[in-house]
Amino acid sequence: MALGAELxxxxxxxxxYGLGGLxxxxxxxxxxxxxxxxxxxxxxxxxxxxxxxxTVIGIVLRLGIHSAFFRFTFDSPDPERRRVVLRTSxxxxxxxxxxxxxxxxxxxxxxxxxxxxxxxxxxxxxAALVGLWAGMNYEQISSVFRVEERSVAFVTASVANIxxxxxxxxxxxxAFEQGPLGVIVGNFTGTLLVYAVLLGYRRxxxxxxxxxxxxxEMNRFGIPLMPTALFLWTTNFSDRLFLGQLxxxxxxxxxxxxxxxxxxxxxxxxxxxxxxxxxxxxxxDDREAxxxxxxxxxxxxxxxxxVATALALLSPWIVDWLAAPAFATSSRVxxxxxxxxxxFAGYVVVAIGVGxxxxxxxxxxxxxxxxxxxxxxNLVLIPPYGMMGAAIATIAAYATMFAxxxxxxxxxxxxxxxxxxxxTAAGTGIALAxxxxxxxxGLPLALALVVLYPLALVPLGFYLPAERRAIGARLxxxx
Numbered sequence: 348m349a350l351g352a353e354l355x356x357x358x359x360x361x362x363x364y365g366l367g368g369l370x371x372x373x374x375x376x377x378x379x380x381x382x383x384x385x386x387x388x389x390x391x392x393x394x395x396x397x398x399x400x401x402t403v404i405g406i407v408l409r410l411g412i413h414s415a416f417f418r419f420t421f422d423s424p425d426p427e428r429r430r431v432v433l434r435t436s437x438x439x440x441x442x443x444x445x446x447x448x449x450x451x452x453x454x455x456x457x458x459x460x461x462x463x464x465x466x467x468x469x470x471x472x473x474a475a476l477v478g479l480w481a482g483m484n485y486e487q488i489s490s491v492f493r494v495e496e497r498s499v500a501f502v503t504a505s506v507a508n509i510x511x512x513x514x515x516x517x518x519x520x521x522a523f524e525q526g527p528l529g530v531i532v533g534n535f536t537g538t539l540l541v542y543a544v545l546l547g548y549r550r551x552x553x554x555x556x557x558x559x560x561x562x563x564e565m566n567r568f569g570i571p572l573m574p575t576a577l578f579l580w581t582t583n584f585s586d587r588l589f590l591g592q593l594x595x596x597x598x599x600x601x602x603x604x605x606x607x608x609x610x611x612x613x614x615x616x617x618x619x620x621x622x623x624x625x626x627x628x629x630x631x632d633d634r635e636a637x638x639x640x641x642x643x644x645x646x647x648x649x650x651x652x653x654v655a656t657a658l659a660l661l662s663p664w665i666v667d668w669l670a671a672p673a674f675a676t677s678s679r680v681x682x683x684x685x686x687x688x689x690x691f692a693g694y695v696v697v698a699i700g701v702g703x704x705x706x707x708x709x710x711x712x713x714x715x716x717x718x719x720x721x722x723x724x725n726l727v728l729i730p731p732y733g734m735m736g737a738a739i740a741t742i743a744a745y746a747t748m749f750a751x752x753x754x755x756x757x758x759x760x761x762x763x764x765x766x767x768x769x770x771t772a773a774g775t776g777i778a779l780a781x782x783x784x785x786x787x788x789g790l791p792l793a794l795a796l797v798v799l800y801p802l803a804l805v806p807l808g809f810y811l812p813a814e815r816r817a818i819g820a821r822l823x824x825x826x
Contacts, residue, residue, distance in 0.1 A: 385526070390527040397472065401475050408483065409440070411566070415566070416487070418568060419564070420494045420628070430552060439557075451473070452473055478531055481535040481538040485542040491549065496629070501621075508538055511540050511541065516529065516530060568707055569707075572711075575714045581721070590733070598734050601677045601734055602680055602734035606684060608666065608669065608677070609658060609681050627639075627702075628703065640762045640764075644769060645764075647696060651688065652773050653776060659685055659780040665681070666681070686773075687742040689773060694752050697749070697764070701756050716747055721744035771808075779796045
C-alpha cells in the first residue's frame, strides 16, 4: 500500500477514536457539578484514591497481556492462529481479574482501614474491585475491534458504555443518594452491560481453548511492560504528590487546573495510541514499515507541537475563560506540560520498533530512568519554584524517555527517522512560544504566532518537494 494511503488509514482511525474520547471528556466535565453537589470533598477523595489504586492493581494483574495480544495477533495471517491468540488472552485476563477480585474481597476491610482509617468503607473498596474486574475484561474483549481496525464499532461500544455509566451514576447518586458508592457502582454498571453484549457478539470466536506455550511467549513479551506501565504511572502522577508535600494544597490545585487544560493534548494522543498498535503491526513488510514509521514520527511531532504551541500561547485566555480569577497563574504550567506530551508522542512512535522485534525487556529501564529524573527534579525544583518546578520535571522526564527509547529502538529495529525535520518542527514551536511569553503578547499577537507556525517551517527547509506540491495543490483547490 502506498505511503499516503497508509497515513490516511491511520488518520481516519485516529479521528474516529478521538471522537469517542471527546464525548467521554465532555461528559466527564458535565458530571463535575453532580459530583461536587452530591459528594463531600472527602467522598470525592475516596473515589479518586480507589481509581488510582485499581489502576495500579490492574497493571500488575494484566502482566502486559494486553500489549502482547496486539503484537501476537499480527504474527500470522491465519484466522485459526489469531483465534488461539484471542482465546488465550481472553481466558488469561478472565483468570487474573477473578483472582484479583477474590483476593481483594478477602482483604477489603483491612485495605479500607489502611486507606481511609476505617473498616466501614470495606463495601466501597469491594465495589472498586468489582469495577476493576469489569474494566479488565471489557478492555480485553473490546480490543478485538482495534486489531480488526473497526474503529467505528469500538467507539460505538465505548459511547454506549459511557451513556449507560452516566445514566446509572445519575440514578444511584441523585435518586438513591448512594454517594461515593453510587459513583463507583455506576461507573462499572455500564461496563458490565456492554461487556455482556460483547460476549454474546463474540461467542463464535470465544471458546475453551488455552495455549500454554503461546502464553509463555506472550508473557515473555508482556511482563517487561508491567514495570514500564508502573513507571509511567509514577511519572504521570508523582508531581501532585510532591507538590502536596513540598509546597501546599493551593499549589496542587493551581497545578491541577493547568494539567486539565494541557490534557487537550492527551485527547489527541489517546486517539492516536488506540489506532497505532494495530496499524503499525499490520504492515507486514519491514522496509515499508520503517518508511511509514519515519513519516508518522515527523507528522505526529509536527501536529502535536502546533497544538502545544497554541496551548502555551493562548493559555492565559483559556484559563480566564474556564476558571475563576484565583486560578489565573495556572496558565504558567500549561505550555511545559503540553510540550511534555509532544515528547511522549515521540516515545509512543519509536517504541513500536522494540515491540515489532519482540525485545521489550529493556523498556522498564527506559521508563524507570524517566521516573528517576522526574522524582529527582521534583525534589530539587518544587521547593524553590513550586508548580513550575513540577512542570519542568515532567517535561525533562518525558524528553529523557523519548531520547532513551529512540536510542534503544534504533539498535533493535533501525528506522530512518527524519531527525532534522523532527527537531525543526519541535524547536520552531518552542521558539514561538518563548517569543510570545517574552514579549507578553496580547491575544491578537498570540493568535498570529499560532497561525505562523506552519509558515515558519518554510524558510527552515522543513517541507519536502512532494509536500510542497501537495500543499500548493490543496491551496489552489480551496480558492
